[in-house]
Amino acid sequence: MRERSERVTFESTGPTSSSLASLPRTGAAGKRLVGVLHGGRRRGPGVVCAHGFESTKESRKFVELAGLLEGEMAVLRFDFRGCGESPGGKFLEVPRRQEDLASAIRFLRDSGRVEATRIGLMGSSLGGYLSILAASRGDIGSLVTLASPARIPFLPDARRAIARVRCPIHLVHGTRDTVVPPSQGEELYRLAREPKELRMVDGADHQFSDDGHRARVVGWCAEWLRRDLGSLRSP
Numbered sequence: 001m002r003e004r005s006e007r008v009t010f011e012s013t014g015p016t017s018s019s020l021a022s023l024p025r026t027g028a029a030g031k032r033l034v035g036v037l038h039g040g041r042r043r044g045p046g047v048v049c050a051h052g053f054e055s056t057k058e059s060r061k062f063v064e065l066a067g068l069l070e071g072e073m074a075v076l077r078f079d080f081r082g083c084g085e086s087p088g089g090k091f092l093e094v095p096r097r098q099e100d101l102a103s104a105i106r107f108l109r110d111s112g113r114v115e116a117t118r119i120g121l122m123g124s125s126l127g128g129y130l131s132i133l134a135a136s137r138g139d140i141g142s143l144v145t146l147a148s149p150a151r152i153p154f155l156p157d158a159r160r161a162i163a164r165v166r167c168p169i170h171l172v173h174g175t176r177d178t179v180v181p182p183s184q185g186e187e188l189y190r191l192a193r194e195p196k197e198l199r200m201v202d203g204a205d206h207q208f209s210d211d212g213h214r215a216r217v218v219g220w221c222a223e224w225l226r227r228d229l230g231s232l233r234s235p
Contacts, residue, residue, distance in 0.1 A: 005038040005066070010107040012081060012100045033078055033100060034085035038066040040074025040113030045141070045229035047120040048104050049077040050127030052147075056084030061124060061146065061208065061218055068222040073118075073229065076108045094130070094155050101130050105140075117141060118229045120167075122221055123148065125180065125206065129158050132188070135169075136161035142228030144170045144221050147177055147206050150184040162192045168228045169196040172217055174204030197224075 012031050035057060040046060047069070049062040057077040066075040080100045081088030109116050120142035123131030128148025133156055135143040143165055150159050162169065169192045173185030182200060189198035199220065204213040 005036050008035050008037045008076075008078075008107075009033065010035070010103060012096075012103045013106070031081050031088050032086065033081065033103065035076055035078030035104065035107075036066075037108075037111075037113075038075040038077075039070060039072075040108075040111065043113060043115055044073055045118035045120070045225070046074035046076065046108050046114035047122055047142075047225055047229070048101070048108055049075065050101050050104075050121065050123035050131050051077075051080070051083070052125030052127050055124065055127075058084065059124065061214060061221075062122070064214070064218045065122065065221055068218065069225065072226065074108065074111075074113050076104060078104050094126070094152070097126070097130055098133060101127075101134050105134065120144065120225050120229050122146075122225070125149070132158045132165065133161050135167060136164040138166065140165075140167050142168050142170070142225055144172075144224055145188075146172045146208065146217065146221075147174060147180050148185065148188065149180045150187045159187060159191050162188050165192065168224070169193070170221070170224045171196070171198045172201065172220065173198070174201045174206060174208060174213070176203055177206045179206040 009032050012033050051059050057079045062077040069075055079086035080097050118141050121131040121140055122144040124146040128145030151157055171185050171189055173182045175182055201213050208214040208217050
């Protein structure tokens with residue numbers, strides 16, 4: 001029997017660090033976020049999926065990942081504010097998206113459907129960058145990024161953040177990515193702690209839009225999350 005998925009809503013609840021607290025309030029905080037929660041009927045592992053700047057929770061990578069992990073762990077894919085079904089301005093500051101991702105992690109952790117220490121992150125492009133920042137603050141069991149930038153001008157440096165991540169790290173990049181150069185994936189890998197892994201997909205673009213490339217990448221992601229989160233247990 002196929003597990004049911006459900007549409008969920010939760011609030012982006014504002015600053016999660018002193019650096020975010022220093023930002024002026026623009027009225028964007030406290031907005032409703034819309035997501036889809038797959039599985040999680042019994043307490044176990046879970047993963048939060050963070051999409052890229054121009055993408056949404058309907059990214060085929062995330063939908064296919066949820067299918068592969070059906071019956072094994074909860075998968076939460078959600079829209080950042082101003083994207084997909086979540087209200088808000090389209091071009092929100094990156095720090096606001098940090099708030100959104102932190103709120104999504106908190107929602108899944110507090111849902112009663114997962115064990116608090118068995119939550120992983122899978123982020124694509126800007127979502128990968130945000131996932132690195134989130135994982136650097138701890139309490140994450142597995143970090144998977146696809147085509148993540150190592151640095152964005154005038155914003156927190158993911159190169160410094162990834163050096164503080166203590167969970168297993170898995171980086172994937174396409175060799176024909178013209179949006180985020182593959183060298184940025186290599187740079188993140190050099191600075192990351194062990195255990196870590198970098199896989200370059202020959203001929204793949206930024207979105208992994210080729211069906212064969214995407215299927216291979218999503219399969220890797222599912223296997224990594226199974227391995228990393230399956231090895232963790234709450235006290």
